[in-house]
Amino acid sequence: MKNANPWALIPFIVFLVLFIGSGIITGDFYNFPVIVAITIAAGVALAMNRRESLTKKVDIFCKGAGNANVMLMVIIFILAGAFSEVAKGMGAVESAVNLTTSVVPQNLLVVGLFVIACFISLSMGTSVGSIVALAPIGVGISDQTSLSMALVMGAIVGGSMFGDNLSFISDTTITAVRTQGAQMKDKFKVNFWIVLPAAIVTSIILGFLAMGESAQVDHISYNWIKIVPYVLVIVFALIGMNVFLVLVLGIVLAGAVGLIDGSYHFMSLMQQIGDGMAGMYEIAFLAILIAGMVEIIKFNGGIDYILHLATRRIKTKKGAEFSIAGLVSLTDVSTANNTISILITGPLAKNIADQYGIEPRKSASILDLFSCSIQGLLPYGAQLLTAATVAGISPISIIPYSFYPIMVGICGIIAILIGYPKKKNTSGE
Template identity: 80%
Template sequence: MKKGNPWALIPFVVFLILFIGSGVITGDFYAFPVIVAIIIAGAVALAMNRKETFARKVDIFCQGAGNLNVMLMVVIFLLAGAFSGVTKGMGAVDSTVNFALSFVPQNLLVMGLFVIACFISLAMGTSVGTIVALAPIGVGISEHTDLSMALVMAAIIGGSMFGDNLSFISDTTITAVRSQGVRMKDKFKVNFWIVLPAAIVTSIILGIITMGETAQVEHVSYSWIKILPYILVIVFALAGMNVFLVLASGIVLAGAVGLVDGSYHVMDLFQKMGEGMAGMYEIAFLAILIAGMVEVIKYNGGIDYLLYLSTRRIKSKKGAEFSIAGLVGITDLSTANNTISILITGPLAKNIADQYGIERRKTASILDIFSCAIQGLLPYGGQILAAASVAGISPVSILQYSFYPVLIVVCGIIAILIGYPKKNNA
């Protein structure tokens, strides 16, 4: 294996210094815009390697940025944003939350909130959006009982990470799948059976430690028709339909429901689609810019060096899988963003997987599971910060009840050790 060039990794170092350094100095890890940090790091990459002309380096950058998988990822991001915007605007989120709450037994509220968060995040494809929708309800439940506010918030965060890790319209899932060139339904099947035990054990733990606590939840109304677009997307995706058709069908149905029930006029509908897409612009441009920067780093020998460094002590396929898990986990610790961590480590993981014969669906699952696990445990991550802000508590206080993120790490490790899935399993 080529040893590569460690100096080619300087752009990565610049990015981490800007992103983490600004967070340490200001106390806000989102103070320095991540897209600006990437642009500066990309500029550093283009300034390196004097053997090549600047025009040639720009060509290399653009070839990476315009990679087929990257462009497909960007279009999927935009469609997912449009679907999210249209469904939210016509009241699908509220209906889904109210539907779930109406079925929760009053003596299992915290466990119920966890399960509800799992379902809603799976449907919506966003962990932060799920937290924003459910956290106020969790605050109300905590205030009317002796239940710890931190415990309630941890249950909601755990459930939100379930869907973030599995949803067909989650940016982390889209990124993991596209970076490894695997079908969404194949990754979902592998990923789901790895994390399901963690979700079950989490539910049991929450049920046991809150046994006897009850609170009265007011009667809430919901509309089945508003929930249908989410159900349609999940069913079509599991059936193996092309992701573009899945999202397009969801947008059309959600738009039709909104027009029929008066939630939208025609121009309102298009405006919501545009707003939803606009919400994905940053992650779309990040995908493009990171891919371009990585291509230049790869050309200069940086990826070869990372491969050499991360695989020199690997003696088996299991060792390679643990290496991928460690890489994406460390990257997420550094960036506090699981999607960005997958964008950065995805190409490297693919190279390791090809070298050691790891199935792509397993690699995509490892990337998604371990990045989401770390993200759900970061007190400076967006998910915990959002919940802590709504609840008015310290982000650190939530960590002691963060059962689900810890358990999916355990389940991920077990899956690697036992060699799941076997090659003949779908």
């Protein structure tokens, strides 16, 4: 590619040095704010290419940052944050956890925790939020039995990654779909049939390891009405309703339940909506800054260079799919954040997908699958760190029991090898 320029990638290197370097030095990979690292890297990108005026480079940056897909993604992030916070504030999370815990057979508690985490994360759209909700229950179960605390936490983390990879309101799913120009329901269907075997195999392994163990969990109350907004959001999304309308209806339903049962009064509901939106500001601004930086890097020839490296040995469509999987996996190892890794890799993956005829639903699925697989295995990732903190154990001790993330990676590889899904028949048949 005649425009390929490796020097244009310096902003990426600056970002990785700041974010990863500070993590290695301090031992805390969240010590250096990621948004500050991206801002500095974006500044470096603007300072490069002295042949162009700063005004033109700023225009290029703003063109990328204000891309229609990026703006849509930002709005979806904000609405998803509002729904999640409103539902949580009126007790939906607690009721969902209590309901599912009450119906799980006592001799299948570890498998049950995994399945519960799958449902909760699918409803909430956040793996960390699901871990925070379920980890205390897992600690109690481990304390009442001889079950390893690491095994219990591994089951919870695995189930939480299930929804992170599939939920219609997960930031990773939203990002993967928007960057690839895919339909949410199409990506969900592809992803679901890939990860379902992973979830089944994980359940079997967990059941085998916990065989013979049981515990008496005290009866806990729940209110099924509070779970209705979660269920309806999933149903509306599955039938293909516009994602904006899905999230708005979810906010209205969750807010209405909270007002009726006294969890909210009008102003506290408005405050909760505002808090939920504010909680997504960082990821929204990250999306904007990364998109702008990538546009500058692309203009300077950096994207062409990466595409050349990633595709120079690719001879087949499968090779291209493995290239996308490798790119997002390496980026996630570097950033310890699957959403950020998809944001960074998304434009590159889209170019590769277009060049080799990979459908948007498949490229979006690959991005989400492999980023979540790696994220669930990182001892310095938010998921394992959160679970380990609640349980009072080392995050490294959980890794041997992180069966689901491993199985997702394996199933993702198998899906590429067998050519799943088959290309859609565009004739409409």
